[in-house]
Amino acid sequence: MAHPRGTGDDGGLPGYAEHFDAAAGYLDFARYGPPSRAVLAATADALGRSARADQDTVNDLMRADLRARQAAAGLAGTDAGHTVLLPNASTGLFQAAFGIPAGTVLVPAADFPANHYPWRRAAAAGLAVPRWLPGPPTPEAVRDALTDDVVALSLSAVDFRTGYRADLAALRDVIGPDRLLVVDAMQAFGVAELPWQAVDVLVTGGQKWLRASWSTGFAALSDRALERLAPTLTGWTGVDDVALFDDVEHPAAADAGRLSITNLSPVAAAAFAAALELVAQVGVAAIEARVRTLVDQLIEAVRDHGGEILSATDPARRAGIVSFRLPGIAPATVAKALHAHAITPTVRHDSLRLSPHASTPPSTVSTLHAALGSLR
Structure with missing residues (x-):
């Protein structure tokens, strides 16, 4: 389901999300970034x-x-x-x-x-x-x-x-x-x-x-x-x-x-x-700051559910990608749980990758918590 616009769930970047129709749980921007309405119109x-x-x-x-x-x-x-x-x-x-x-x-x-x-x-x-x-x-x-x-x-x-x-x-x-x-x-x-x-x-x-x-x-x-x-x-x-x-x-x-x-x-x-x-x-600095916050929150959510973070640990050397695995649980099984909660990751044979954008609403982090919690 697409994130409803005008709800104030913009993560501190007012108006940016309103340019897009991507689903709230879409976390696969490192693979493909759904374009804006302006791109469609052009x-x-x-x-x-x-x-x-x-x-x-x-x-x-x-x-x-x-x-x-x-x-x-x-x-x-x-x-x-x-x-x-x-x-x-x-x-x-x-x-x-x-x-x-x-x-x-x-x-x-x-x-x-x-x-x-x-x-x-x-x-x-x-x-x-x-x-x-x-x-x-x-x-x-x-x-x-x-x-x-x-x-x-x-x-x-x-x-x-x-x-x-x-x-x-x-x-x-x-x-x-x-x-x-x-x-x-x-x-x-x-x-x-x-x-x-x-x-x-x-x-x-x-x-x-x-x-x-x-x-x-x-x-x-x-x-x-x-x-x-x-x-x-x-x-x-x-x-x-x-x-x-x-x-x-x-x-x-x-x-x-x-x-x-x-x-x-x-x-x-x-x-x-x-x-x-x-x-x-919008400005690259503003986009980067929003993505950095989301990445920190996603990493915390994965760790809260026993996940192993494979991304860079130093925030200064880390960009918008969170790669992880859950020990003892096949990535395909984790992906199935994420899909059931309308979360879209990149699925690899040995890991999963989450990549949010500045338009990703904060509520997506709570949804990830629920999806990972369902695996228990």
Whole structure:
């Protein structure tokens, strides 16, 4: 059942929840973030306009690209020229992997597979080679792994399993100015304030915490990345004079547009812009503070019922993910009890994951207590 609006159950972020229709017990934002009414409206409007197309429609719809890039750049602390829209985070990671021509790239061995396969494929093509880091990518672990052949570090800003928040500023200091820092911000962007300016290649998709739905995302490149990444995968829309069809190869664009392979959906761009603008309107700091409170409350609830917390124990290194298991009870059994109380977790074979958003009402914590208590 969707949480009724206008009840005052907003958790200290007045009005934010009223932008959404997600069920109160939905705690799976680390997998997918149900979009806002504004995103739905932007999608319907753009698609509706495309169905009634005339001589101006396509050009008008394409303007959503700049609007979305400006909104993304504002949240990333950069500008639209250093930002390019992408259909997903993986496209940006492949661009980075195939743009680094040689050397070793440090990659956490337990990172999400989206940050593994680009480097595996690049190595198979004779380009950069990954070196797998055991354990969390702490500054100390990265410092110990550094050798002269290391040209980049690629990692997730927030770990998808545990919610471990990487110390990006310290990692930047450790690797120094001569190496690239590539960051998959899928589990962090828009819900955690991090020093994005320390990153050389920042990529994210919009379907999770940004709540823009699928086929949305962007990359932001530093000047250092623009200088060093080869345009190996640059497509016809990533070059100079893109509208000049003269049957010759054009130079790659000087800005982040060089990561473009082809035109993206202006419908998706309009949806992405609406989602990003709502985040900017509310403020990442306010969203993060609300999520932090909910995470603390969810952890306390799980522990009250004998659960083992698998997420980071240090609040400074913890983001919006609570991973846990109940000793002696199969995750599938726990999930069944949660579902019976209209709680939606991520269910893994060995654990469960709870990921609330700022729109999650405080009453959901009480519902979790009831669901876990039913297992007794």
